[in-house]
Amino acid sequence: MRYLLLIYGNEQTAAAKSAEAQAAEMDAWWKYTADLQQSGQYLAGEALQPIATATTVRLANGRALVADGPFAETKEQLGGYYLIDVPNLDAAIAWAGKMPNLPDGGSVEIRPIMEFESPAS
């Protein structure tokens, strides 16, 4: 079963870290990714650029309205994701529980992937 692990954290906390601390964190992420890949349960994963680079598109009066942002007043921002394939939710929780953003107060949202039946040919 496929799950998307959405990685949330506070960008300011991350940016305020010393260069050594940031390097140590990157090492933790490389190791985490390598462990996940070695387990055979890794499908995909990416880190996202900070929320300052985000653009939002909405429909307004039938036309696409483009805006800078979002600037929702949230403490945590989506910073990246992993797509994994594991037997069940407990296995997904186990991977989420080892995520390097957790010690900094971040969180991981686990979302099961919706499976569609392939259309008849």
Add this chain to the structure above:
Amino acid sequence: MTSVPESIEQVFRREHGRIIASLIRACGDFDLAEDALQDAFVQALDRWTEHGVPDNPAAWLTTAARARAIDRLRRARRGAEKEASLSELTTPDEGVLAMLDQGHDSSLEDDRLRLIFTCCHPALNLEAQVALTLRTLGGLSTTEIARAFLVPEPTMGQRLVRAKHKIRAARIPYQTPPEHLLAERLTAVLAVVYLIFNEGYAASAGDDLIRRDLCGEAIRLGRLLTALMPQEPEALGLLALLLLHDARRGARISTAGVPVLLEAQDRASWDQAAIEEGSALVERALRMRRPGPYQVQAAIAALHAQAATPEQTDWPQIAALYSVLASFSPSPVVELNRAAAVAMAYGAEFGLALIDRPMVAGALDQYRWLHTTRGELLRRLARWEEAAAAYTRALQLSDNTAERAFVTQQLAAIRTAAGEER
């Protein structure tokens, strides 16, 4: 001789958990299992009325429910084939049908542990855990659970539907947790059972019977847990705690509906059999030398229950046990209870000193029992004005009629005592 509908009702309540647990494992679907079992009960009502109740009604029901589950799956498949030209819809797995067909009597196997751990999985919210546990293991209807928890039936129905949907969609595993997760998951299971008990314990005489019977339901679940996990001292501790509390249930509210303090309760009315069973369970649990909060609370309850008179209560021991409890689960309420025990063991002034610390009095200012306890200790110290002030504060915080009557009574007694002194 019991009538047939009565027997079915009895079998239903007694065997529901076991049958549904085995059906869910076989077909992997809570809803299908529930529907099939419902079908089987309807069938049983018909057949047993005519032919009498079979020797092993649970096995009969399990077999019938399995057959009904297969029927339902086949019907769903035939329906699907008709539409196969339009799109290839989900068809029931052949493996599932084969497993259901095997007919080996897996009702002998106990799947109830898997069921408990699935119902109490931390990915479900606590309310859903409670509802699902009562629905599946307890065999209560949605209507009954809604009445017991004082919520509208559609709300409870929605809660159950969402929980079952999440189990399926997020694939919450149907299994006993592995060793490294067991302690943590067991804590969640025990918390659900304790919560069910406390809902029933909070119910008053005017409440619906089903609400009051939540205590009995929780004790049944506690017995099940200790039967399935006899080596888990905290499960034993919880069952002991429930039995010891339940033993005093009738004595703690007067016929007028006013709460009766422990020292004023009629000890002859306490259920001695429950006290003996609870005390024996605590001892058995403590001998395993893996103490935990439920065992300690049960030990405290046992000391209260075993005292023939309030004066014979072993307060120093109780005060010591509260210190142990505070080390497991530190909280202002535990500290308040410890202070009350210290006051009984060593004098009101020592208890009061423990209460009047920021971590207790500061944290619990909105908690009426803080003020009734303070009021009581101040009364014993003949500090009348402060005692009256504390009880007045408690009165402001209480919206329960019986409690207000009790506090008002205490206030009147204090004023009388203060007047006599002048």
